[in-house]
Amino acid sequence: MSSPLDSLKLALEHSPENVPLLLLYAKTCMEELQLADARETFLKVVRLEPANAEARLGVASVVHLEGRGSEAAVRAEQLIEEQPQYAPAYLFLSRILAGEGELGRAKILYAKALELDRTLADVSLEKELAESRSNPGSEPRGPRKVGVTAGGDYLEGIGSGDDDDSADGHSRGGAAFDLGLADFEKPKLKFEDVGGMDAVKEEIRMKIIYPLQHAELFKAYDKKVGGGVLLYGPPGCGKTLLSKATAGEIKANFIALGLHQILDMWIGNSEKNMHEVFELARKNAPCVLFFDEVDALAADRRDLRQSAGRNLINQFLSEMDGADSQNEGVLILGATNAPWHIDPAFRRPGRFDRTLFVPPPDEPARASIIDVMAKKKPIGELDPKALAKKTEGFSGADLKAVFDLATEQVLNDAMKTGKVIPLTTKDLLKATSRHKPTTRAWFESAKNYALYANQGGFYDDVLKHLGLLK
Structure with a gap:
């Protein structure tokens, strides 16, 4: 007996550009957790019909299931910007923000979704959002959004709430306080608290810990303290935990950043925020500066047609180079589930010159x-x-x-x-027996890149993990 997917595949062989059929197939793939096929099919619909909101939201949904929440949110924001009457996009973004604890913004978006389409009412989400009434800190601070097209281009996004200017009329964008970094931590976590990952730990020791412990010896070899390390691998395997433990090992300050703390809807403010973050790290060295989902901030510029995204990436590269200020004592750690989306310029020596695969625990x-x-x-x-x-x-x-x-x-x-x-x-x-490992979907995608886009052996560790390279 054939499965629904088999029947839909057969139908698509006879009608490969039938958009309603493609959408049905993509949704069925999602139900079966065949995320790669779902994403590919949604993207095919977008190529056929660039304005198809259902397909574009489908891409965002797949991305979210793959663990790239920030990218999913950015895609939803852009869809809202371009099609402000499409209610499901507001509901989807509201759910993401509620999951991240931003209940104030989530509540505004949910109300807009219901205003456009009352049939989208979600009782469980309403219960979660009700908490915001007694939590003033969850209210939105003002607009801080950009959008991204289906092709990955950053654009100015929508605003929510009042404008982000202070009482004297000057913009507050870029200040450490506004970025939520006024009080950062010195983690107590150590490597011994993180199971496994011995090879990754040793690489980090050589990059940051040993230079601090043996400063004179490293100075004799003109080896500076700091630099960049890119951690990549399946979601949920401890990249963030390992970054905190690195800071704990050297008793350094730890600044963790998400996409929402850098991106700003106002032209030039995203670059300003990036500079402020690096300045904060330099002033508080030794410091570990951790960028989660760094692929969203370091996207391949070849995929970008809009200047806003390119400018931010260029600013990021400039800050990593220490063009205007020295990065001595600043270790920049980036974590990503999708290293193939990162601009190759970030892997140049002096930037993320160590790329470490963080596999599932043995x-x-x-x-x-x-x-x-x-x-x-x-x-x-x-x-x-x-x-x-x-x-x-x-x-x-x-x-x-x-x-x-x-x-x-x-x-x-x-x-x-x-x-x-x-x-x-x-x-x-x-x-x-009731839970299947979520790493399988990631390895399905990574295997293709490792086999067919492995310039310079960048993904050799993935092939070794899969037993395809000795």
């Missing part, structure tokens, strides 16, 4: 992660090694999902009896 690392996760839960009999053997390919985030699933089941039984029921290995093993 068996000993998974056992270590399981031990850590078990500490805050009522645990009965637990065999981390047995559980680690059954979770090949699971990321740290996947292991957390396993604990969540097992906990939900045990809580259900506990509520019936009114007593605390400890989690056991059996409960956790049962939960692993």
Whole structure:
């Protein structure tokens, strides 16, 4: 008996440019978690009909499922900018922002979605947004958005709330306070708190830790402290955690940045924000400057036709080079799930000159992660090694999902009896059968790039992990 996908594929062979059929196929692919096929099909519709809002929102949805939340938000913002009457885009962006804790902006967008289409009411989202009424800090600070076309171009975006000028009429954009960086942290986390990833840790030691510990020796070789390291790999494998641990190892300041803290709808402010961030790091060296989802800020300029995106990338490159100020003592860490979208100029020596693959944790690392996760839960009999053997390919985030699933089941039984029921290995093993590793979809995409776009052996580590290169 053929599956719905097989039937749709057969129909598309006879009518390959049938847009409604392509949309149905793409949605079915998403339901089956065949994200690469879904994205490719949505993009085909966009090529056939560039203004097709359903297809463009579909691309954003796939990107979001792949773990690139900031890029998904930017795509949705641009769709709203170009088609302000398309209600589903407001709802989609509202859900993303609510998930990130930006309840004020999410509430405004949800209200707009309902104003355009009352049938989009979402009871669970409404409950989440209700929290913003008692949380003034979640209200929007003003417009800070840009859009991105289906081809990846950055454009000016929509505003929400009042303008971002201070009482004296001067723009506040670019200040560390406005970027939410006035109080940054010195993490207490160390490498010993992060399971596995020994090769990656050693690379980081050579780049930043050893130069600080053996300053005179490195100075004799004219080896400076600082530079850039790009961490890439499947989502949920500890890139952010490792970055914090790096700062903890050297007792350095740690500044974590997201896309929303840099991008600004006003021309020139994004570049100004980028400069302010680097200046803040230089003044507080030694400092680890961490860019999450860095591919959104360092996109390949060959894919950009608008000047705004190019200008920001050029500013980023200039700051990394230390053209106007020295970056001594500043380690720039970038994390991405999609290194193939990053401009090649960022991989030039002196910028992200170390590119490190962060794979899913191996068996000993998974056992270590399981031990850590078990500490805050009522645990009965637990065999981390047995559980680690059954979770090949699971990321740290996947292991957390396993604990969540097992906990939900045990809580259900506990509520019936009114007593605390400890989690056991059996409960956790049962939960692993209900959760599939999310890293598989990433490796499907990465394999293609590693096999067919591996200039200079950039993706050799991916091929080695997959057993395709010795």
